[in-house]
Each structure stands twice: as C-alpha cells, then as structure tokens.
Amino acid sequence: MSILVSLSDYTIIVIMNNKTYIEPSRELGVRAEVDVLVVGGGPSGIMAAYAAAKDPSLKVMLIESRGYLGGNLTIGLPILAFLGPKGNQVVKGEPQKFIDRLKARGAASDHKPCKLHTSLTIINSEEAKTVAQEMMEERKVEVLYYVFCSDAIVENDTVKGVIIESKAGREVIFAKTIIDCTGDADVAFRAGVECHKGDEDGGLQPPTLMYQMRGVNVQALRDAIVNHPEEYDMDRMPPEQFKEGKFITVGLRNQIRKAQQEGLDVPVSRTILITGLEEDEIWVNMTRVSGVDSTRPESYTFGEMTARKQMKVVTEYLRKFVPGFENARVETVAPFMGIRESRVIVGKYVMTAQDMIGSKRFSDVIAVGGYPVDIHHAKGGDCTMVFLNDSYDLPYRVLVPEKISGLLVAGRCSSMNHEAMAGTRVMSTCMALGEAAGTAARVAIESGKAVADVSVEKVQKELLLNGAYLG
Numbered sequence: 001m002s003i004l005v006s007l008s009d010y011t012i013i014v015i016m017n018n019k020t021y022i023e024p025s026r027e028l029g030v031r032a033e034v035d036v037l038v039v040g041g042g043p044s045g046i047m048a049a050y051a052a053a054k055d056p057s058l059k060v061m062l063i064e065s066r067g068y069l070g071g072n073l074t075i076g077l078p079i080l081a082f083l084g085p086k087g088n089q090v091v092k093g094e095p096q097k098f099i100d101r102l103k104a105r106g107a108a109s110d111h112k113p114c115k116l117h118t119s120l121t122i123i124n125s126e127e128a129k130t131v132a133q134e135m136m137e138e139r140k141v142e143v144l145y146y147v148f149c150s151d152a153i154v155e156n157d158t159v160k161g162v163i164i165e166s167k168a169g170r171e172v173i174f175a176k177t178i179i180d181c182t183g184d185a186d187v188a189f190r191a192g193v194e195c196h197k198g199d200e201d202g203g204l205q206p207p208t209l210m211y212q213m214r215g216v217n218v219q220a221l222r223d224a225i226v227n228h229p230e231e232y233d234m235d236r237m238p239p240e241q242f243k244e245g246k247f248i249t250v251g252l253r254n255q256i257r258k259a260q261q262e263g264l265d266v267p268v269s270r271t272i273l274i275t276g277l278e279e280d281e282i283w284v285n286m287t288r289v290s291g292v293d294s295t296r297p298e299s300y301t302f303g304e305m306t307a308r309k310q311m312k313v314v315t316e317y318l319r320k321f322v323p324g325f326e327n328a329r330v331e332t333v334a335p336f337m338g339i340r341e342s343r344v345i346v347g348k349y350v351m352t353a354q355d356m357i358g359s360k361r362f363s364d365v366i367a368v369g370g371y372p373v374d375i376h377h378a379k380g381g382d383c384t385m386v387f388l389n390d391s392y393d394l395p396y397r398v399l400v401p402e403k404i405s406g407l408l409v410a411g412r413c414s415s416m417n418h419e420a421m422a423g424t425r426v427m428s429t430c431m432a433l434g435e436a437a438g439t440a441a442r443v444a445i446e447s448g449k450a451v452a453d454v455s456v457e458k459v460q461k462e463l464l465l466n467g468a469y470l471g
C-alpha cells in the first residue's frame, strides 16, 4: 500500500509496506575474482582504479551503474580548488595528469584563481568520459557498466566481495580489496559500516539538476558585472575577476529579489552561472530541491521531477533579469540530478571543519584540500561559507572504516562530518582521495597486508613519486 503525505513545502510518496517477503536463498554465479574492485566510476573511482592498476600484475575491476565514467564530472560542473587559499596548487598527481590529457584535446581550461572558490577549471563533460575510459583501457582495468552494486559479502568483519544486479541477474564479484567510490557509501553501508547523513537534524544539502544554455551573450554579462557592480552584485568576488577568462557568477542577489518581487518563484537567493568552453555557453546551477535523500528512490524521483519544473522559472528569470540571456535557449539538461550530500562513513578518523579552518597537519596525510566549508542550506535559499587561510591535510584514516576491514571509502562519502564534507566534496579533493585509496590498495596487496594495516609511509612515497602534493 502506498499513501501520499503532504508536508509544508513538498509532497513525498511514502511506501507503507506492512508486508515483507522472504527471498528464497539461491546460488549466485561468480562473475569475477579480482585483486581490487572499485565500485563507482566518478572522479574518485576513476582515480582509484587507475592508481591501483599501476601494477600490471594486479587484476583491477571498476563497476559503474551508468553507461559511462565520470559521475559528477559529466553534469556541467567546473572542478574547483586545484589551487588552495594561498594560490598554490594543492591537488597534483593523477588528477592534474587527467586535466593535462583534457587540455591536450582542448577540453579543459587553466586553473583560474577565484576569490570565492579558490580556483575553477572548466572541462568538457563528454571528453572527460572518453579520457577516463581511455585511461582504464591503458592500464587494463576491467570496466563493467550497467551493474548496480546492491550488497556486500562480509565474513568475520571483512568485506570479501559484492553482489551486483543487472540484466544478467544477481551475480557475485570477489575481491581482495574493495574501494567504495559510490558517493553514497553503498558498499560500506551494506557491509555494516556506521554511516551518517546530514546535519544534527538530518538535514542534507539540497541537490541540483544542472542545465546548459546556449546563445548567451557572455560578454554582455561580463560587462554588466564589471561596469555596474552596484547593480550586478557578486559575493566576495571583485568585478575585475570577470574582465577575462572563465568565471562562475555567485551573486546577482539584487536581480533575484527584483524577480521575486514581481512574483517569480526563483528557488535560490544567488545566481550561479558557469561559463563553458564555448563562447555562448553557460551552465546554470540554480535548481534546488530541499528534503531530497538520494538513498531513497521515491525522494530522488521527487527531486528530479521538481527540479525539471524549476528549470522553467529559472530560465524565465535569466531571460528577463540577467544581461546576456535575452535570446538564450536551453540546450542540454544534465543526465541526472547532482547530489551534494548523502551518507558518509565513520572512519578511523572523522574530519571536522575545525581541522580545515586550523589547517591541521597529519602525519598520515595522503591528500591536501583547499576548498572552504560551503554548506548549501538544507532548507534551501542561501549558503554558509567559511573561508580558510591555508590548505589542510586529509589523513589516510578518513578512507578506512572504523570496524570493517578489506574496504576503503573514497570521495564525498569518506569519513567527514557534515561541515567538513561541505568542503572536501569538491572534485579535485575527491580525485586526490581516490588516487590515495587506489595507491594504498596496490601497496597493501604488494606487501601482503590488509588496507587497514598498510604502511602509510610507503603509500605516501608512492604518491609523491607519482607527483602528488602532500604539503
């Protein structure tokens, strides 16, 4: 039985299922037995698989529920914070080599410094998918698309494998080490790792369905911000930042207020627009649906459907109130709604905002982050940002679940509290965490150790050899 429940600002479908079904036990086919299995092919997963497969004698597999690699690299977002608050580059190694490959085919910009986001790097989503796939082929990573990891096989508190679902049915993949890069900590959660979601009230940063507009007169937008900053306001970013190069607008609060006074129900208080690689291209980051939990399909569905309706209002706002959009058209909608926050694991160390603000250094550093705390309010509207004076270390222990072994968790679901993940979630940091996890898995197998007991010094040495920045 399902019932519709109306809450103040949205309606959700709650499945009231007072019956259960006992699934008969059955024998499952084993599809593969590998050394390292990476689950999820987003920014962290790509780096994890590539780093693990550096040793050609290891059998590395990457499974992905969609039909391409990239995760949120494919929804029209710039990569933020390759540069840290002091302007120096804090993410190097494999993530930088990935950008270099994109640049070689005209599919990435330079890292442009930014007063709000530390830096932005514009990429072409389609080329990102292709490059990621080529990297997997280069290192002979076995990639399997269209499989969803639905469960974990755990024996004596050690993850031994996963269960996957696909058109071929339910199957098993066994692995010596599994790296969970699902964004939602799906493997860890199923394996019984303690996970958290959201702030103290369970409030999650709202998701966004990104979309692209073409036919934008970007120069007109640039001129308005540079020449009339009192009218076309920007958060923290000086007008000069918009004179040349790629940019993100975060502001135009005046324009949104005007639109709202005229009755347009714009769902955000800031106009967030991202230039693309093409001259007339802008990606719009302005739909926002509060209360969405990506781990509940009915909730995620509600989010997708609501955001699609919001696009109409946002587009009307842009055309009427933002210079340069008068004749712009919606060209492409991202393939899925991007999730800012869901589950994070409780690892051997839980990173906090204080660690970031205090630029804390750790002896087991495996990556460095530079992005500020950037919390989009769970109830919608605005955002809280806490800026940093310097970059911060990420310790190896944020990848390692507290109790379950055989598993590392990299990307936005690594061990962070709500405030910390609001900074470490950017793709540069997720890629660095992925590279560290893949490297650790490789070093652990090579030295006959479990990932929880690997020599972190050896992992650091390997990362540095590969050009990573560890402070």
Ligand SMILES: Cc1cc2nc3c(=O)[nH]c(=O)nc-3n(C[C@H](O)[C@H](O)[C@H](O)COP(=O)(O)OP(=O)(O)OC[C@H]3O[C@@H](n4cnc5c(N)ncnc54)[C@H](O)[C@@H]3O)c2cc1C
Residues within 6 Å of the ligand: 039, 040, 041, 042, 043, 044, 045, 063, 064, 065, 066, 069, 070, 071, 072, 073, 077, 078, 079, 080, 081, 147, 148, 149, 150, 181, 182, 183, 184, 186, 207, 208, 209, 210, 285, 337, 338, 339, 340, 410, 411, 412, 413, 425, 426, 427, 428, 430
């Ligand atoms: C709207 C929005 C705006 C953002 N803006 C920026 C920005 O401007 N710049 C920036 O750097 N960052 C930004 N971020 C943050 C960033 O995009 C994410 O935090 C980051 O991509 C997380 O990387 P990840 O590898 O952990 O996960 P993801 O990118 O989410 O990748 C996870 C992958 O795992 C796959 N997967 C998931 N579950 C399973 C499963 N059970 N089985 C198999 N496969 C599975 C998914 O299909 C996906 O490919 C933004 C995020 C959102 C949502």
